[in-house]
Amino acid sequence: xxxxLARRLAHAAALLMAVSAGTxxxxxxxxxxxxxxxxxxxxxxxxxxxxxxxxxxLDRPPLARYGAWxxxxxxxxxxxxxxxNMPVTELLRPxxxxxxxxxxxxxxxxxxxxxxxxxxxxxxxxxxxxxxxAWLVSALLVVPELLLAALLVLVAARTGVPRLGGFSLAVAxxxxxxxxxxxxxxxxxxxxxxxxxxxxxxxxxxIGGGRLWAVYIFPAAANPMVSLFGLSFAGLLSGxxxxxxxxxxxxxxxxxxxxxASRDFYVIAAVGLVAAALLAAGNLAADLMLYALDPRIRRxx
Amino acid sequence: MTWRQEAGTLCAGIFLLGTTCLAAGxxxxxxETEQLPGVSGQAGGALVVYQRAEPKTLNPLFGFDVSSREVxxxxxxxxxxxxxxxxxxxxxxxxxxxxxxxxxxYTVKLRRGLKFSDGEPxxxxxVVFSFRAYEDGKLGAPQRDLLIVGGExxxxxxxxxxxxxxTLAVPYAAAERLxxxxxxxxxxxxxRAYEDGxxxxxWALTAEPAAIAGLGPYRLKQxxxxxxxxxxxxxxxxxxxxxxxxxxxxxxxxxxxxxSEDAQVLHFLNGDAGMVxxxxxxxxxxxxxxxxxxxxxxxxxxxxxxYNFLFFxxxxxxxxxxxxxxxxxxxxxxxxxxxxxxxxxxxxxxxRLVYGGRAQPLWGPVTPADRQWVDAGVPHPARxxxxxxxxxxxAGFRWSPDRTLVDAEGRAVEFTIVTSASxxxxxxxxxxxxxxxxxxxxKVQVAPLEFRAMLDRVMNTHRYDAAIFGLASGDADPNADxxxxxxxxGMHLWNAGQAxxxxxxxxxxxxxxxxxxxxxxxxxxxxxxxxxxxxxxxHEPVICIASPDILAAARAGLKxxxxxxxxxxxxxxxxxxxxxxxxxxxxxxxxP
Numbered sequence: 001x002x003x004x005l006a007r008r009l010a011h012a013a014a015l016l017m018a019v020s021a022g023t024x025x026x027x028x029x030x031x032x033x034x035x036x037x038x039x040x041x042x043x044x045x046x047x048x049x050x051x052x053x054x055x056x057x058l059d060r061p062p063l064a065r066y067g068a069w070x071x072x073x074x075x076x077x078x079x080x081x082x083x084x085n086m087p088v089t090e091l092l093r094p095x096x097x098x099x100x101x102x103x104x105x106x107x108x109x110x111x112x113x114x115x116x117x118x119x120x121x122x123x124x125x126x127x128x129x130x131x132x133x134a135w136l137v138s139a140l141l142v143v144p145e146l147l148l149a150a151l152l153v154l155v156a157a158r159t160g161v162p163r164l165g166g167f168s169l170a171v172a173x174x175x176x177x178x179x180x181x182x183x184x185x186x187x188x189x190x191x192x193x194x195x196x197x198x199x200x201x202x203x204x205x206x207i208g209g210g211r212l213w214a215v216y217i218f219p220a221a222a223n224p225m226v227s228l229f230g231l232s233f234a235g236l237l238s239g240x241x242x243x244x245x246x247x248x249x250x251x252x253x254x255x256x257x258x259x260x261a262s263r264d265f266y267v268i269a270a271v272g273l274v275a276a277a278l279l280a281a282g283n284l285a286a287d288l289m290l291y292a293l294d295p296r297i298r299r300x301x
Numbered sequence: 302m303t304w305r306q307e308a309g310t311l312c313a314g315i316f317l318l319g320t321t322c323l324a325a326g327x328x329x330x331x332x333e334t335e336q337l338p339g340v341s342g343q344a345g346g347a348l349v350v351y352q353r354a355e356p357k358t359l360n361p362l363f364g365f366d367v368s369s370r371e372v373x374x375x376x377x378x379x380x381x382x383x384x385x386x387x388x389x390x391x392x393x394x395x396x397x398x399x400x401x402x403x404x405x406x407y408t409v410k411l412r413r414g415l416k417f418s419d420g421e422p423x424x425x426x427x428v429v430f431s432f433r434a435y436e437d438g439k440l441g442a443p444q445r446d447l448l449i450v451g452g453e454x455x456x457x458x459x460x461x462x463x464x465x466x467x468t469l470a471v472p473y474a475a476a477e478r479l480x481x482x483x484x485x486x487x488x489x490x491x492x493r494a495y496e497d498g499x500x501x502x503x504w505a506l507t508a509e510p511a512a513i514a515g516l517g518p519y520r521l522k523q524x525x526x527x528x529x530x531x532x533x534x535x536x537x538x539x540x541x542x543x544x545x546x547x548x549x550x551x552x553x554x555x556x557x558x559x560x561s562e563d564a565q566v567l568h569f570l571n572g573d574a575g576m577v578x579x580x581x582x583x584x585x586x587x588x589x590x591x592x593x594x595x596x597x598x599x600x601x602x603x604x605x606x607x608y609n610f611l612f613f614x615x616x617x618x619x620x621x622x623x624x625x626x627x628x629x630x631x632x633x634x635x636x637x638x639x640x641x642x643x644x645x646x647x648x649x650x651x652x653r654l655v656y657g658g659r660a661q662p663l664w665g666p667v668t669p670a671d672r673q674w675v676d677a678g679v680p681h682p683a684r685x686x687x688x689x690x691x692x693x694x695x696a697g698f699r700w701s702p703d704r705t706l707v708d709a710e711g712r713a714v715e716f717t718i719v720t721s722a723s724x725x726x727x728x729x730x731x732x733x734x735x736x737x738x739x740x741x742x743x744k745v746q747v748a749p750l751e752f753r754a755m756l757d758r759v760m761n762t763h764r765y766d767a768a769i770f771g772l773a774s775g776d777a778d779p780n781a782d783x784x785x786x787x788x789x790x791g792m793h794l795w796n797a798g799q800a801x802x803x804x805x806x807x808x809x810x811x812x813x814x815x816x817x818x819x820x821x822x823x824x825x826x827x828x829x830x831x832x833x834x835x836x837x838x839x840h841e842p843v844i845c846i847a848s849p850d851i852l853a854a855a856r857a858g859l860k861x862x863x864x865x866x867x868x869x870x871x872x873x874x875x876x877x878x879x880x881x882x883x884x885x886x887x888x889x890x891x892x893p
Contacts, residue, residue: 032753032761038365039760039791042784043775044443046791051441055501083357083366086505094526157567164564164571165557245560250527254560258354261723263753 001291001298008287012280016273020070023272024265028062033263034082056082058265069269078273079266083259088270092252096274099251103240106171107233110178118186119213122194133187137180145239149173149246165248173243178236185228186221193220223294230286234279241275332414332539333396340542342860342879347553348575350872351565355527355558359513360504361484362434362442370482371869372556375532376418377484377515378539380409380428381477385865385873388673388777390477394423394485394516394539404472404821411463416537417487418520419511425459430488432457432467434495441501447479455479472819474826475778482775487514506530518549518876530556540876550879569854570594576855578864578871581726582657585852594854602851602864604661604668607773609727610843611646611718611734613639615796615803616763629716629766632708637696639841641689644682645737651847655729659852663845665834666785670848670866671777674827676834686740693741706742715744716766719758722749727769730846734769759794769846770794777867779817779830786814786833795842806836 035049035058053059057068069079078088121130152173156162162169193199194217202216244253252271259267291297356369364373382393392398398409415423435444436454448455451471458466469476490512494500504513510521516539519532532554540548557574559565566584569577570593580588585601588594613633618626632638648662661668664682667675682688697709706714720731731747738745750758758765772792774781784790788802788811802808810833817829837843853864853871861877864870 030751030754031757036753036756036760038443040756040772041365041443041775042772042782042790042792043447045446045449045784048441048443048446051438052443055441084506085358085360085363085502086507090507091526098527153567157571160571164567164573165559248560248564250525250558254355254558255527261752 004291004297005288008284012277012284015280016276017070019276020073020269020273021066024062024066024069024269027260027263027265027268030263033058034265036263056080058082065265069266073270073273078270081259081264081267083262083264083267088266091255091267092270092274095250095252095255098249099237099240099244099253102167102170102174102244102249102251103233103236105167106174106178106240107236109171109175110182110232110236113175114179114182114186118183118190121183121187122190123213125191130187133183137184140176140180143177145173145177146242146246148177149243153247165250167249170243170247170249173247174236174239177239177243178232181235182225182228182232186225189221189224190217193217196220223290226289226293227286229289230282230284234282237275237278241271333412334539334541334547335393335412336541336543336545337548337877338543340548340861340877341544342542342550342877343882344546344550344552344879346551346880347555348551348859348875348878349555349557349573350576351557351559351568351574353559353562353565353579356506356530356556358505359508359521360501361486362440362444363501365443367868368556368558371872372530372532373484374482374517374869375519375554375872375875376513376517376521377486378517379481379483380411380485381480383478383481383776383867385867385869386863388671388867390475390481398477400477402468404474404476404819405469407467407469407476408460409465409467411465412539413463415516415539417489417514417516418535418537419487419490419514420537421487421489421514423485423487423516424462425465426462427485427488428465429457429459430492430495431483431486434486434491434500435483437495439498444483447483450476450479472821473780474818474820475780478776478778478780485516490514519554522553527558529558532556538876542877549876551875554875569597575859576853576862576871578851578853578869580852580854582655582659582849582852585659585854586657588854596857598855598857598859598862600853600855600862600864601659602853602866602870604670604848605773605851605866605870606668606670606777606848607771608663608666608668608845608848609730609769609771610663610666610845611642611767611769612795612843613767614759614763614765615842617796618763623764626764626766628708628712632698632714633716633767635696636840637692638698639844641692641696641741642738642743643841643844644685644689644692645741646734646844646846647684647737648846649684650737651730651733654733655726656847656849659850660847661850663848665838666772666782666843666845667834668848674777674779674830676831678831679834679838689741700742704742705744713744714742715746717746717748718767718769719748719750719755719765720769721752721755723752724771726849727771731769734846760791760797768794773868775868779814779826779833783814783818786837787811804840806840807842810836 035052038044039046039049057065072079080086081088081091084091117133121133124130152169156164156169162172199216202212240251241253241256244251245257255267256271352368352371354368356372357366358364358369359373359376361373361377364370379393380395381390381398384391394412394415395409396412398407400407411425417423434440435442436448450469450473453470456468460466491500491503494503506524513521518535518538520535522533523531534549534552538548542548559568562581562584565577566580566588568574570591585599589599615630615634652658652660652662665679669675693706698706698714701707708714718731718734720727722728728749735745735747759768784792787793788799788807791797796803802811813829813833817826820826820829851864851866851870855862858881860879860881861874863874865873
């Protein structure tokens with residue numbers, strides 16, 4: 001277990017390093033910096049802008065800045081936002097809470113909907129529920145979250161329901177985007193488990209109905225779904241950033257987009273790092289659950 | 302009590318009061334408020350305003366962005382302010398000011414007995430401290446440049462508790478206008494941070510409300526990250542209405558953050574917001590025809606101070622850098638080439654198609670909103686492709702059989718206009734210009750770039766042919782744009798930072814601008830700046846196109862709503878805004 005955990009943590013650390021370096025490099029490659037706009041104020045002299053750039057270390061080479069930022073990040077200091085002139089951790093904390101709240105509620109709702117519909121569809125393959133969900137999955141898969149969010153904003157603007165900028169609007173835009181993939185995988189896993197020889201044997205012994213599904217089929221189908229558990233949360237988080245910006249939910253999304261547009265380097269790098277850390281945590285949680293559930297993973301090779 | 306006893310008691314009282322005041326080293330606390338004649342309304346209620354972006358700081362030294370400035374301006378006040386309607390400088394925290402010493406010495410008398418929003422008195426020491434902070438080179442506040450006159454920071458001295466003397470190194474015309482938006486800071490709260498070098502970090506959004514105090518109509522009550530910023534009425538505000546009641550009328554002012562102009566408008570339409578400002582013509586037209594906005598006050602305040610223009614890159618390329626661009630620059634450098642381009646642009650079409658008619662066509666950088674400084678003598682030539690062709694032919698250009706414009710060496714005239722992709726109006730303007738110039742045989746590509754990427758090209762790398770830009774002066778006075786018109790200026794966009802003026806007309810502009818800056822006779826200044834405008838119109842280094850109208854909307858019951866042409870467009874008179882009787886007095890629910 002310790003070796004398994006150590007290997008996974010090493011993978012996570014490497015991922016965080018790569019993501020942070022990549023994010024920093026991309027932000028650095030984009031032309032201009034935060035103070036470029038200030039230079040367009042005819043009343044502000046170029047020397048004043050240079051003083052401000054120096055205060056935030058923007059006059060230093062990018063590698064030196066990245067090194068200093070990474071060294072501080074290891075100690076939990078994600079730098080200072082140039083725009084807000086305050087520590088990035090202070091800036092992120094309340095917003096990250098809201099983003100996790102939104103992603104968490106949407107995640108639970110999408111799993112509940114996906115599992116319920118997948119069970120109903122898998123119990124009667126080819127039935128009207130199965131056909132209906134297949135149609136729904138196809139429809140939702142081809143509608144990007146961004147478009148769905150924009151359509152819901154339009155409805156909210158026209159009718160006042162759900163409220164513009166409210167939590168329910170953001171959830172309504174986010175959860176349907178995550179559910180179809182889960183539904184499709186859950187249905188496939190349940191169908192596969194339902195056709196397994198041990199299930200046939202159980203049926204032959206007269207076991208049926210709810211007991212067959214709860215005791216035999218569902219545990220057998222759990223394995224692939226557990227793998228999806230962590231990944232789906234991470235996927236939802238990335239969708240959250242865009243949906244928040246469109247629906248006006250005050251999470252990390254609007255801050256991140258604004259930081260990109262204004263070249264607030266340390267906020268961009270910090271959000272990249274936190275998102276990667278959440279992805280790694282989701283994967284690690286899924287790995288640990290699989291380790292606990294599946295004896296084949298525990299067996300030394 | 303006999304009359305002798307009464308007189309004795311009175312004398313003792315006066316003696317006691319006098320000695321107490323002397324002991325405290327202060328004058329009696331008579332509050333010299335400013336009474337606003339003609340202003341009368343009802344107190345109470347709140348106003349919700351959706352901003353496009355969240356403010357970044359509450360620190361007046363470092364609030365660069367529009368949202369921060371909008372909030373900071375409601376929390377603080379200046380010695381002298383520019384009246385947003387008349388565009389004239391008026392005393393604010395200053396009761397009066399006199400100018401002496403040949404235009405170099407300003408003696409400013411402060412209103413006595415004023416208090417910061419935390420109840421602490423405002424004195425000359427706060428003024429001296431504020432200027433010390435703004436002028437500190439190590440802090441690097443952008444306002445520092447405004448306060449450097451003749452190469453030296455203005456010198457601010459305390460004369461007595463209610464008087465300061467401000468001395469300039471050289472005479473500077475209308476120097477009083479420099480003090481607009483230089484908020485007075487509370488020394489009692491910020492001096493320690495200044496001394497220990499942490500002033501730049503003070504008054505972040507997360508600061509405790511008790512740690513922030515100002516002289517504006519409101520004070521901080523609550524900040525919820527990413528969501529809202531709530532201000533409450535400053536009980537010590539120094540303005541009163543015609544009936545002597547202390548302003549502001551509204552109990553609270555709540556800023557919420559929408560993320561985009563469209564979202565601002567939708568929140569207004571849904572009844573979440575009491576007003577919306579800085580709208581584009583498209584949204585203004587949408588509100589005008591939207592039944593749910595019926596009854597709302599839709600105000601077109603006319604053209605603002607923003608001027609949108611096309612300019613060509615005349616910055617000499619380093620040797621061997623880009624030979625093809627150097628060829629194109631040889632065309633752009635010809636006055637007749639630029640004049641021909643200007644003549645071919647259909648400004649009326651831009652106004653009609655880009656701004657839905659809510660803009661003014663421009664032939665110079667001073668917009669009609671700046672009534673004091675606009676030069677009526679600047680010609681407004683009608684669009685003429687024929688005239689433009691004549692100018693091009695006179696400058697050595699000709700047309701190939703396929704009607705392409707070519708230069709004397711037979712090279713096709715082809716160039717790219719860069720513009721900001723996030724500014725839809727300017728992108729559409731570029732497309733119209735592209736079409737207009739095709740009628741002269743020019744092949745023009747339009748390259749919408751991300752805003753900062755465009756700035757980088759125009760101001761740093763100079764790898765561009767032509768660009769469409771917009772500038773909105775922070776003041777109506779020409780001194781605010783010195784950096785644009787002086788050939789050595791960093792914002793002399795077409796050829797910034799010249800060691801010596803590269804043309805005779807730029808040399809003359811430099812001379813006129815420098816002279817008007819120190820000229821105290823307004824008539825003389827006007828004549829000098831008129832000449833600058835005429836030189837700009839004659840040589841067209843910037844081809845001015847249009848100035849959009851200032852458009853705003855408010856709910857029907859919001860009184861004294863009077864948008865101005867200078868920022869902040871709608872909240873400049875927030876101390877006078879009030880809800881009429883019978884209206885929902887929150888501004889945060891119900892339809893407009």
